[in-house]
Amino acid sequence: MISFTLNGDPVETDAPADTPLLWVVRDYFKLKGSKYGCGLGLCGACSMRVDGQxxxxxxLPVSAVADRAVMTIEGLGSKAQPHVLQDAWVAHGVPQCGYCQSGQLISASVLLEQNPNPTSDEIDAAMSGNICRCGTYPRIKGAIQDAASQLRRETDSGNAS
Amino acid sequence: MTKPKKQTRRTFLKLLGVTGAGLVIGITVTRDRRSPFPANDLALEPDAFLQITPENVVNFFLPHAEMGQGVYTGLTTLIAEELDISPEKIQVHHANAHAAYRHPEFRMQITGGSTSIKVRYQPLRQAAANARALLLDAAAEQLAATRSDLTTANGDVVWNGKHFPYGDFATTAASLKLSDDASLKETAEFRYIGGDVPRLDARAKTTGDAMFGLDVEIPNMHRAVLVRCPVIGGAPKSVNANAARETDGVTDVVTIFNGVAVVATSYWQAKKAADKLEIEWDYPALQRQSSAEIRAAMEAALEHDDGKEIYVEGSGAAALDDANSVVEATYWAPYLAHAPMEPMNCTARIEDGNCDVWVGTQVPELARGLAAFHAGIGKRHVTIHQKFLGGGFGRRGMADYVSEAVAIAKESGKPVQLVWSREDDTKNSYYRPASLTKYRAGLGSEGRIESWSVKRVGPNILPHIVEHMVDGMLPAATPDGIVSWLSDRPHGVFKSLVGDPFSVEGLFEDYDIANKEVRHVTHDPGLRASYWRSVGHSYSGFFKESFVDELAAKSGKDPVEFRLAHLSDDSVLRRAIELAADKGAWATGSAPGVFNGFAAHTSFGAGVAQIAEVSIENRKIRVNKVTCAIDCGVVVNPDIVKANVESAIIYGLTAALYGDITLVDGQVEQGNFHDYTVMRMADSPQIDVHIVSSTRDPVGVGEPGLPPVAAAVANAVFAATGQRLRDLPLKLA
Incomplete structure (x- = not known):
């Protein structure tokens, strides 16, 4: 048995220890938002947050996340309580086929936590591991920049009050 | 071990290749008697597209696949406009396979050719207008009101200032006679068409809730991994599956027509076990083909084979003799895979004489036919459950993975989800065919093009498409004896197919030139080929627009002025060129260190012009910005048009700068994103899209943004370096 937290809930699995986390989350826990794209860590469709990264x-074998915190797109936000990035994605009309967008959003969310005011080059670098075949990159960048400025405004007003 | 099923119909098709297009149309004659969606006796169901229930739910059955191009929003907007209800109040459902959803032009249920808005623009508005009129009739009867005192507002019937939801009248309306000619709104009355209705699927696609084919779960679902011959088209000769069978979680190992499948309770178990299979293969003739030899053979054909005449205008190539000067150039485009983000997959269950298939497909009706063939049951017993497509680009216009999944479900007796790896996807595509094309043009004294001669060497896609379709679309009643008899005829018509329109489209049409000649030499190494975003235009746009740029330079003319001089005043392309040149400040020129290239191309009815701003950094081509103008007629959703064009540009830049599928001994060399490179954010340019204001009926949008972009970049590279790069992908010398 391997134990970890999944979107805040403690879980355990009897999946073979070498099973990649992606397939454990999809096949065993039935959370389908994280996608399979390449199987070699090249496209980022499977991105999840593990201890904030x-x-x-x-x-990533599931054994590697024993006692760690895993967050998937389902944990980032929901239709009822969206993350500011998810709202920005909708406002910018980012998704086309949509398949890669869970991974894009996970990478973007980590970027904004580590760097609330990223430059264009910093966004490029942070998002370099996520491929989109529909070519939504310009809109992703615009949405990240908008979400970043909104988060900064919220932080500023929070500090003032 | 079971023997692979003999595919007799496969050879039969070789005789049909010559009439390919006719066949595609001719064989879809079956009538569909089932309701296209779960019927509701109390609901208004005026046609296959709409259902309005007494609970006031407005259901719209989307007749085309949503693969990123935005029909989920665009077609719903058409309904919303004439039904008079805001689009987000409509429940959108993917239509399943049913004759009622056949493409009005292709006469088969298909999403492709950038046609969804074009062919549904009038009929869906009419359907919604008819439904609205009927609801008003019903309201007049139910309220005992005068019909002309009633109007509608956002899903309500309004009478004397009181609002009644449409659902109140659904049951009454269902009992009344539907007219088919309710009047449509004037353009000036549009509330949603032409506005930027936010994408209706955007929210679900940012929360992980959108259901793609790979996300399907059904009871007792097993996962399958299929090992195919390293050369496409081969079949297993012998299999040692002992080690695979002993792997944890494996329930079955089955042999199907093109490979050996491991069925297990989880994907990872199936994948690990599949690595342990020992298979000997019967290799197909493609085994003798490698890329260098293919290119050499095509060059020899270009040199020595006159090919077939496809099109002649004026005196054709003979007019070259009268030219002041003759310019010639030869261009190359390689094979390409589509590489959608979601690898191919399909879930199939055969139970109690019925077959259910869950899949994202551009061709639900073909998928149903192939499922019936491989399940060995009638089409009426097959249900296709359509899902969101994680990219299509033409790849999901073929349904080979449906055949595989159903064959595995049948052989294993289990409900299975077949999951392709990325490597499976790259190595088993239906590829954009390689093309070698030579242009010769005669220039007159004023620097005008007097003659234009072009010869293309390469495979045709139509025989491959027809071959794929035969098992799914031939009437099941075709006697095997006839099939065998036809298969035995020693005809070579397959190779002599004349004039596959996909092979030469875009090479010659755009410019007004008095003398034209188009010739085609079919040279097919045997690698399967099919639709790839913008099809023939994906290479002809590069060839033609590179060549016209060379002619402009030889004539000493400005590239934009030179193009305009060969276009009539009412040309769609002219309007796009003028707008792009204006918005991209072509006349002003570029900043120091940045070089502009221009290209323009008409495809799928749309004129598109682009300026690529390129710099050379560390001997690499960097595209900084693309300014684009498109004339695509009336626009239903400007923001989605722009998104499609942005997408086509980036997809086209991947092909321009990286894309190259190569063969060694018939095996595709590339497998994953490390050796089949695609554009990432850091290399993608700023993109500025402008739409030409137009009142003509809508035309294509999803593909036309792609064809010019490689030439725009290549022409900018010429401006920067003086090098004419005539091979794709573009590589500096």
Whole structure:
């Protein structure tokens, strides 16, 4: 048995220890938002947050997350309580086919926590592991920049009050 | 071990290749008697698209696949406009396979050719207008009101200032006679068409809630991994599956027509076990083909084979003799895979004489036919459950993975989800065919093009498409004896197919030139080929627009002025060129160190012009910005049009700068994103899209943004370096 937390809930699994986290989350816990794209950690569709870092889970054995905190797109926000990035994605009309967007959002969320005011080059660097074949990159960048400025405004007003 | 099923119909098709397009149309004659969606006796169901229930739920059955191009929003907007209800109040459902959803032009249920808005623009508005009129009739009867005192507002019937939801009248309306000619709104009355209705699927696609084919779960679902011949088209000769069978979680190892499948309770178990299979293969003739030899053979064909005449205008190539000067150039485009983000997959269950298939597909009706063939049951017993597509780009216009999944479900007796790896996807695509094309043009004294001669060497896609379709679309009653008899005829018509329109489209049409000649030499190494975003235009746009740029330079003319001089005043392309040149400040020129290239191309009815701003950094081509103008007629959703064009540009830049599928001994060399490179954010340019204001009916949008972009970049590279890069992908010398 391997234990970890999944979107805040303690869970355990009897999946073989070498099973990539992606397939444990999808096949065993039935959370389907994280996607399979390449199986080699090259495209980022499978990205989840593990202890706050954006990780390629198609090549991460589930044994590696024992006693760690895993967050998937389902934990980032929901239709009822969206993350500011998810709202920005909708406002910018980012998703086309949508398949890669869970991974894109996970990487973007980590970026904004580590760097609330990223430059264009810093966004490029942080998002370099996430491929989109629909070519939504310009809109992703615009949405990240908008979300960043909104988060900064919220922080500023929070500090003032 | 079971023997692979003999595919007799596969050879039969070789005789049909010559009439390919006719076949595609001719064989879809079955009538569909089932309701296209779960019927509700109390609801208004005026047609296959709409259902309005007494609970006031407005259901719209989306007749086309949503693969990123935005029909989920665009087609719903058409309904919303004439039904008079805001789009987000409509429940959108993916239509399943049913004759009622056949494409009005292709006469088969298909999403492709950038046609969804074009062919549904009038019929869906009419359907919604008819439904609205009927609801008003019903309201007049139910309220004992005068019909002309009633109006509608956002999903309500309004009478004397009082609002009644449509659902109140659904049951009454269902009993009344539907007219088919309710009047449509004037353009000036549009509330949603032409506005930027936010994408209706955007929220679900940011929360992980959108259901793609790979996300399907059904009871007792097993996962399957299929090992195919390293050369496409081969079949297993012998299999040692002992080690695979002993792997934890494995329930079955089955042999199907093209490989050996491991079925297990989880994907990872199936994948690990599949690595342990020992298979000997019967290799197909493709085994003798490698890329260097393919290119050499195509060059020899270009040199020595006159090919077939496809099109002649004026005196054709003979007019070259009268030219002041003749310019010639030869261009190359390689094979390409689509590489959608969601690898191919399909879930299939055969139970109690019925087959259910869950899949994201551009061709639900073909998928149903192939499922019926491989399940060995009638089409009426097959249900296709359509899902969101994690990218299509033409790849999901083929349904080979449906055949595989159903064959595995049948052989194993289990409900299975077949999951392709990325490597499976790259190595088993239906590829954009390689093309070698030579242009010769005669320039007149004023620097005008007097003659234009072009010869293309390469495979046609139509025989491959027809071959794929035969098992799914031939009437099941075709006697095997006839099939065998046809299969035995020693005809070579497969290779002599004349004039596959996909092969030459875009090479010659755009410019007004008095003398034109188009010739085609079919040279097919045997690698399967099919639709790839913008199809023939994906290479012809590069060839033609590179060549016209060379002619402009030879003539000493400005590239934009030179193009305009060969376009009539009412040309769609002219309007796009003028707008792009204006918005991209072509006349002003570029900043120091940045070089502009221009290209323009008409495809799928749309004119598109682009300026690529390129710099050379560390001997690499960097595209900083693309300014684009498109004339695509009336626009239903400007923001989604722009998104499609942005997408096509980036997809096209991947092909322009990286894309190259190569063969060694018939095996595709590339497998994953490390050796089949695609554009990432850091390399993607700023993109500025402008839409030409137009009142003509809508045309294509999803593909037309792609064809010019490689040439725009190559022409900018010429401006920067003086090098003419005539091979794709573009590589500096």
């Amino acid at each position: 954006s990780v390629r889970t198609c090549i």
